[in-house]
Amino acid sequence: xxxxTDMPVMLSKPIEAPYTPSAxxxxxxxxxxxxxxxxxxxxxxAAGDEQLSPLAVLKNWIPLLxxxxxxxxxxxxxxxxxxxxAGTALGLGQISPNSLMRSGSWFVTQFFRNAPWLVLLFxxxxxxxxxxxxxxxxxxxxxxxxxxxxxxxxxxxxxxEIVRGAIRSLPSGQWxxxxxxxxxxxxxxxxxxxxxxxxxxxxxxxxLYAILTMATVLASIVGVSEVMTLTGRALSAEGGRPDxxxxxxxxxxxxxxxxxxxxxxxxxxxxxxxxxIN
Amino acid sequence: xxxxxxxxxxxxxxxxxxxxGTASADALDTIKERGKLIVxxxxxxxxxGFLDTSGAIIGIEPDLAKDVADKLxxxxxxxxxxxxxxxxxxxxxxxxxxxxxxTDKPDRRKVVNIVDPNYYxxxxxxxxxxxxxxxxxxxxxxxPVCGIQGAFYNKATxxxxxxxxxxxxxxxxxxxxxxxxxxxxxxxxxxxxxxKTKDDAWSEYEMPLPTIDxxxxxxxxxxxxxxxxxxMSEMIVDWHKTGRxxxxxxxxxxxxxxxxxxxxxxxx
Numbered sequence: 247x248x249x250x251t252d253m254p255v256m257l258s259k260p261i262e263a264p265y266t267p268s269a270x271x272x273x274x275x276x277x278x279x280x281x282x283x284x285x286x287x288x289x290x291x292a293a294g295d296e297q298l299s300p301l302a303v304l305k306n307w308i309p310l311l312x313x314x315x316x317x318x319x320x321x322x323x324x325x326x327x328x329x330x331x332a333g334t335a336l337g338l339g340q341i342s343p344n345s346l347m348r349s350g351s352w353f354v355t356q357f358f359r360n361a362p363w364l365v366l367l368f369x370x371x372x373x374x375x376x377x378x379x380x381x382x383x384x385x386x387x388x389x390x391x392x393x394x395x396x397x398x399x400x401x402x403x404x405x406x407e408i409v410r411g412a413i414r415s416l417p418s419g420q421w422x423x424x425x426x427x428x429x430x431x432x433x434x435x436x437x438x439x440x441x442x443x444x445x446x447x448x449x450x451x452x453x454l455y456a457i458l459t460m461a462t463v464l465a466s467i468v469g470v471s472e473v474m475t476l477t478g479r480a481l482s483a484e485g486g487r488p489d490x491x492x493x494x495x496x497x498x499x500x501x502x503x504x505x506x507x508x509x510x511x512x513x514x515x516x517x518x519x520x521x522x523i524n
Numbered sequence: 525x526x527x528x529x530x531x532x533x534x535x536x537x538x539x540x541x542x543x544x545g546t547a548s549a550d551a552l553d554t555i556k557e558r559g560k561l562i563v564x565x566x567x568x569x570x571x572x573g574f575l576d577t578s579g580a581i582i583g584i585e586p587d588l589a590k591d592v593a594d595k596l597x598x599x600x601x602x603x604x605x606x607x608x609x610x611x612x613x614x615x616x617x618x619x620x621x622x623x624x625x626x627t628d629k630p631d632r633r634k635v636v637n638i639v640d641p642n643y644y645x646x647x648x649x650x651x652x653x654x655x656x657x658x659x660x661x662x663x664x665x666x667x668p669v670c671g672i673q674g675a676f677y678n679k680a681t682x683x684x685x686x687x688x689x690x691x692x693x694x695x696x697x698x699x700x701x702x703x704x705x706x707x708x709x710x711x712x713x714x715x716x717x718x719x720k721t722k723d724d725a726w727s728e729y730e731m732p733l734p735t736i737d738x739x740x741x742x743x744x745x746x747x748x749x750x751x752x753x754x755x756m757s758e759m760i761v762d763w764h765k766t767g768r769x770x771x772x773x774x775x776x777x778x779x780x781x782x783x784x785x786x787x788x789x790x791x792x
Contacts, residue, residue, distance in 0.1 A: 306577045313579065376618045469609060479567050481696035485576040488700030
């Protein structure tokens with residue numbers, strides 16, 4: 247089979263797989279957590295015998311902290327949903343044939359994409375009213391709802407860029423082929439272009455979701471009772487014991503890690519699966 | 525077509541925006557109609573307002589708020605506030621009443637209706653290592669001093685006495701920084717510091733300086749709610765008369781403060 251040739255392309259050289267960092271297993275994280283939680287408790291163990299040990303204190307607060315974490319997840323899922331819907335529309339606006347629409351969408355995207363998330367959150371918090379009335383009906387607008395709006399703005403802008411990028415990344419032949427088959431623009435988009443974009447958009451979209459989830463703790467700064475706020479309150483309810491800081495914040499870290507790491511791994515797999523080999 | 529729809533939506537939003545902030549019936553009527561008194565309290569300030577492990581807000585101030593709700597014959601709902609948003613919440617009408625460790629200041633009286641007489645009082649002091657041997661506030665000059673973000677005495681301590689304030693989000697962080705030697709002292713309310721010096725873990729620390737800025741605390745209702753303010757004024761006099769505040773201090777493990785004792789004597 248091996249003929250003599252001077253053309254490198256004919257050589258049956260094995261293709262080197264690109265280097266990928268080895269995955270963490272769940273048990274890898276255990277020593278890290280153990281170190282984080284136990285070392286500080288040892289360091290302060292001399293401080294008073296009547297006090298409960300830090301881990302025992304943490305155990306009392308875990309149900310409340312988990313409740314707060316679920317709240318973070320609710321905020322992240324809702325903000326992602328709102329942001330994706332608005333961002334898709336904005337992304338399609340960016341490739342619109344209408345130049346006014348195109349430049350408007352471009353401006354909105356750039357504006358929200360290049361603004362700090364926390365600043366947008368502050369704007370949503372302090373500019374939106376706490377309740378508003380339509381035709382005599384008073385609709386309350388709780389803090390968590392404002393947090394969802396505030397966080398969905400940067401998500402919207404990022405999704406807009408993901409959509410635009412995915413559409414632009416398709417070979418122009420797709421558009422030309424559709425045109426030659428007498429598809430209208432709308433048909434081309436819905437039937438040819440977007441279905442191919444979905445799989446390209448999925449990995450960056452999930453990345454964005456993981457980043458958003460981790461950003462939900464920003465809501466603690468504006469007073470939403472999510473996991474960071476509750477941790478702070480729990481710590482002060484325990485009288486501000488310094489030895490509790492590491493176990494409590496370590497626990498919050500663990501919660502986010504346990505939730506976001508699988509997403510990151512799965513994204514990596516999808517990225518490999520959908521890698522564009524041209 | 526699309527643009528017109530957008531315009532309609534925008535116009536609707538503007539109309540809603542204008543419509544806001546007009547509703548204002550008598551607060552007492554609103555509360556009774558709603559069947560619920562909404563009170564802004566602290567949730568990170570032991571023992572005045574803090575969380576229990578179930579997430580409920582407890583403490584001296586929530587108990588006082590409960591008394592008010594009982595008097596009105598309605599339920600009570602606590603809204604956790606922090607120093608930076610408590611007055612805004614009251615102004616917006618998000619809370620009916622604010623009992624949130626707020627120092628009674630003339631400029632605050634312009635924004636909210638602070639009810640007389642004052643219900644509580646506290647002063648400013650520092651927690652510091654005994655071996656540091658602080659004698660007067662001027663000894664803090666140029667030294668790093670831990671504080672809590674948003675506390676009014678941070679400014680006074682840095683401007684008057686030249687301390688370098690390192691402000692933390694919560695007390696736990698500030699205590700940890702003090703123990704870690706990141707600051708020479710921790711400037712805070714004297715009542716909390718007295719409690720801390722009695723703790724075995726803090727036996728090497730003391731409250732070395734004379735208390736300054738002894739300032740009364742005020743609870744507040746919205747400006748213009750005179751009927752509600754009168755009722756609250758009667759409530760406060762009643763608390764002092766019956767020794768309710770002294771009783772709550774004991775319940776939550778704080779030594780009775782001179783202010784509460786003096787008020788009890790005065791109204792008895």
